Amino acid sequence: MWPRLEARPERSRLMIYLTPLIAAGLTGVAGVILFAALGHDPLRALHAFFIAPLSTGFGWSELIVKATPLVLCALGLAVGFRGNVWNIGAEGQLILGAICAGGLALWAGDAKLPWLLPTMVLAGMIGGMAWAAIPALLRVHFNANEILVSLMLTYVAELLLGYLVHGPWRDPAGFNFPESALFGPSAQLPALVEGTRLHVGALFALAGVGGIWLLLMRAFIGFQVKVIGLAPRAGGYAGFSQARVIWLGLLCGGGMAGLAGMVEVAGPIGQLHPQISPGYGFTAIIVAFLGRLHPLGILLAGLFMALTYLGGDTLQIELGLPRAVTGVFQGMILFFLLAADVLIHHRFRFGRRPVQPRGGDRHGRA
Amino acid sequence: MDGLDGVVALLVAMIRAATPLALAAVGELVTEKSGVLNLGVEGMMLVGAVAAFATAVMTGNPALAILAGMLGAMALALVFGILTLGLLSNQVATGLALTIFGVGLSAFIGQGFIGIPIEGLDALHIPGLSDLPLIGPVLFAHDPLVYASVLATILVGWGLYRTRVGLVIRAVGENHDAAHALGYPVIGIRFLCVLFGGAMSGLAGAYLSLAYTPMWVETMTAGRGWIALALVVFATWKPGRVLLGAYLFGGVTIVQLHAQGAGLAVSSHLLSMLPYLATIVVLVLISRDRTRIRLNAPACIGRPFRPSH
Numbered sequence: 001m002w003p004r005l006e007a008r009p010e011r012s013r014l015m016i017y018l019t020p021l022i023a024a025g026l027t028g029v030a031g032v033i034l035f036a037a038l039g040h041d042p043l044r045a046l047h048a049f050f051i052a053p054l055s056t057g058f059g060w061s062e063l064i065v066k067a068t069p070l071v072l073c074a075l076g077l078a079v080g081f082r083g084n085v086w087n088i089g090a091e092g093q094l095i096l097g098a099i100c101a102g103g104l105a106l107w108a109g110d111a112k113l114p115w116l117l118p119t120m121v122l123a124g125m126i127g128g129m130a131w132a133a134i135p136a137l138l139r140v141h142f143n144a145n146e147i148l149v150s151l152m153l154t155y156v157a158e159l160l161l162g163y164l165v166h167g168p169w170r171d172p173a174g175f176n177f178p179e180s181a182l183f184g185p186s187a188q189l190p191a192l193v194e195g196t197r198l199h200v201g202a203l204f205a206l207a208g209v210g211g212i213w214l215l216l217m218r219a220f221i222g223f224q225v226k227v228i229g230l231a232p233r234a235g236g237y238a239g240f241s242q243a244r245v246i247w248l249g250l251l252c253g254g255g256m257a258g259l260a261g262m263v264e265v266a267g268p269i270g271q272l273h274p275q276i277s278p279g280y281g282f283t284a285i286i287v288a289f290l291g292r293l294h295p296l297g298i299l300l301a302g303l304f305m306a307l308t309y310l311g312g313d314t315l316q317i318e319l320g321l322p323r324a325v326t327g328v329f330q331g332m333i334l335f336f337l338l339a340a341d342v343l344i345h346h347r348f349r350f351g352r353r354p355v356q357p358r359g360g361d362r363h364g365r366a
Numbered sequence: 367m368d369g370l371d372g373v374v375a376l377l378v379a380m381i382r383a384a385t386p387l388a389l390a391a392v393g394e395l396v397t398e399k400s401g402v403l404n405l406g407v408e409g410m411m412l413v414g415a416v417a418a419f420a421t422a423v424m425t426g427n428p429a430l431a432i433l434a435g436m437l438g439a440m441a442l443a444l445v446f447g448i449l450t451l452g453l454l455s456n457q458v459a460t461g462l463a464l465t466i467f468g469v470g471l472s473a474f475i476g477q478g479f480i481g482i483p484i485e486g487l488d489a490l491h492i493p494g495l496s497d498l499p500l501i502g503p504v505l506f507a508h509d510p511l512v513y514a515s516v517l518a519t520i521l522v523g524w525g526l527y528r529t530r531v532g533l534v535i536r537a538v539g540e541n542h543d544a545a546h547a548l549g550y551p552v553i554g555i556r557f558l559c560v561l562f563g564g565a566m567s568g569l570a571g572a573y574l575s576l577a578y579t580p581m582w583v584e585t586m587t588a589g590r591g592w593i594a595l596a597l598v599v600f601a602t603w604k605p606g607r608v609l610l611g612a613y614l615f616g617g618v619t620i621v622q623l624h625a626q627g628a629g630l631a632v633s634s635h636l637l638s639m640l641p642y643l644a645t646i647v648v649l650v651l652i653s654r655d656r657t658r659i660r661l662n663a664p665a666c667i668g669r670p671f672r673p674s675h
Contacts, residue, residue: 322477
């Protein structure tokens with residue numbers, strides 16, 4: 001007999017926190033099946049993917065290095081997603097942040113400038129915000145879908161970066177490789193722990209968690225975002241402006257993604273080249289959902305998703321599997337999460353259908 | 367004569383560039399008409415492309431390869447249907463998940479197929495017509511999928527507006543509660559429309575990897591799935607205009623490529639931005655007329671349906 005889906009009288013708080021764990025567990029199970037089907041020892045593969053990367057202190061530092069841009073991007077996206085503003089162009093906004101901050105660093109060269117790093121942070125955020133302002137403007141004034149516009153701009157941003165490092169910003173001493181000169185010492189983020197790539201960008205991510213928490217949980221505008229996201233009409237009656245929520249959502253998303261771009265080029269990379277991000281801006285969408293659009297949840301989810309990048313590397317080294325396995329795992333996690341989320345508003349019932357009071361399910365899921 | 371040959375080559379290239387856009391957009395149009403927004407077109411196209419290419423390499427049979435492309439993309443559409451229609455997940459988020467998963471899965475499967483050459487699809491030779499001067503090479507010397515895209519558009523237009531099935535699909539998309547009250551299986555109809563959209567995306571992907579550029583490259587769709595989504599809005603959900611829009615975008619792509627080829631003194635990176643910028647411009651021009659969008663968009667698009675009894 002098929003189980004039946006029955007609406008819960010109110011959403012389950014337990015399930016809100018449980019479904020990300022269920023999703024991670026199901027992804028592990030699916031991983032076992034996938035590896036077994038490919039003819040690998042599933043336990044060894046899972047060990048290589050999830051455990052081996054964290055067996056050394058260096059592994060942990062790399063985890064934080066990878067989690068930093070993910071958390072930064074996802075924090076900004078969460079502001080938009082809560083208000084039903086679908087910015088999916090964080091990747092492009094990250095690239096613009098990297099271009100603006102990187103341009104400043106290249107201009108400064110080897111000069112010793114104490115104000116350079118703070119200015120680069122600002123430039124990165126402004127670059128990302130400017131890129132995100134385009135879909136905001138077009139959505140508010142011309143009703144253009146922000147999903148498509150922000151995504152199209154990601155392709156444009158990638159091409160812009162390609163143009164710069166192939167053309168005007170190419171390192172003259174770089175043997176014609178499409179990359180810029182290395183940034184000077186005063187344009188590099190200082191390391192937190194000597195001998196690792198861990199840099200102060202990680203602290204930016206922590207500060208971001210605090211800042212976005214204040215904005216979403218303690219500021220009136222955070223409440224407005226939530227109301228507009230859950231019930232736009234109710235928000236309208238309360239006098240909350242949808243346009244303001246759209247602007248806020250996209251500018252936060254762009255600013256944080258731009259900061260992530262700055263952190264990447266001034267931190268682990270140290271120059272501009274065409275592949276500055278392995279899709280952090282897209283993975284951050286998964287991080288935001290897995291973290292339940294809550295800053296603390298995003299911090300944990302960011303660390304977990306960073307593991308999928310490290311795990312993909314280890315699998316490639318140990319079992320010779322393509323790195324794309326990371327993308328497969330990331331997609332599966334989001335699938336399982338979305339599937340498991342049905343349990344927040346519904347429960348499964350077996351047996352015969354009881355007589356129901358009229359009315360039925362009134363939950364409009366966002 | 368050289369100039370004329372150039373024009374013929376340009377038109378042929380434009381039709382070829384438009385074909386994957388038309389195929390994917392017509393499929394998505396049917397999905398959206400039934401009230402479901404599937405943002406996973408890009409992911410489905412990629413899986414379709416890699417499935418078709420892998421099958422072509424292993425069997426050498428183009429028909430089988432096309433079928434594999436359609437089935438591969440339909441498998442992804444099936445997951446989307448189960449999640450959004452069965453488990454009532456958010457359609458926007460699920461569509462994004464589909465694209466993220468499709469990008470990863472296609473790269474994973476395609477790893478072993480990079481750099482392998484295959485023979486592209488053969489052009490259909492129509493006796494008499496293909497040999498006509500000018501018109502022959504422009505209109506009657508294409509591979510079967512080019513004709514399939516035109517035929518599919520005509521069939522979808524006829525099916526949606528001239529048949530009972532089409533009427534039911536549109537009813538489900540406009541008002542699922544009323545359609546349900548009349549006894550139509552809303553979920554089942556939507557499921558079939560989602561699968562149709564998947565099959566067409568797969569066909570579009572297969573066209574890319576078998577005919578347009580017969581090889582496999584990671585993320586070879588380069589945003590065409592998203593452009594197809596924009597085309598549906600551009601066409602205000604009308605099949606004929608989808609085809610028109612596809613040719614328009616095919617034209618932009620080709621003019622841009624030819625400008626690069628002709629050695630125009632602008633960076634190829636900047637020229638390559640054109641199709642994406644054109645998409646934004648077109649989207650703005652169409653969307654600014656809110657009434658027109660509201661009148662033409664299926665009223666229930668993106669809204670989950672669960673029969674209360």
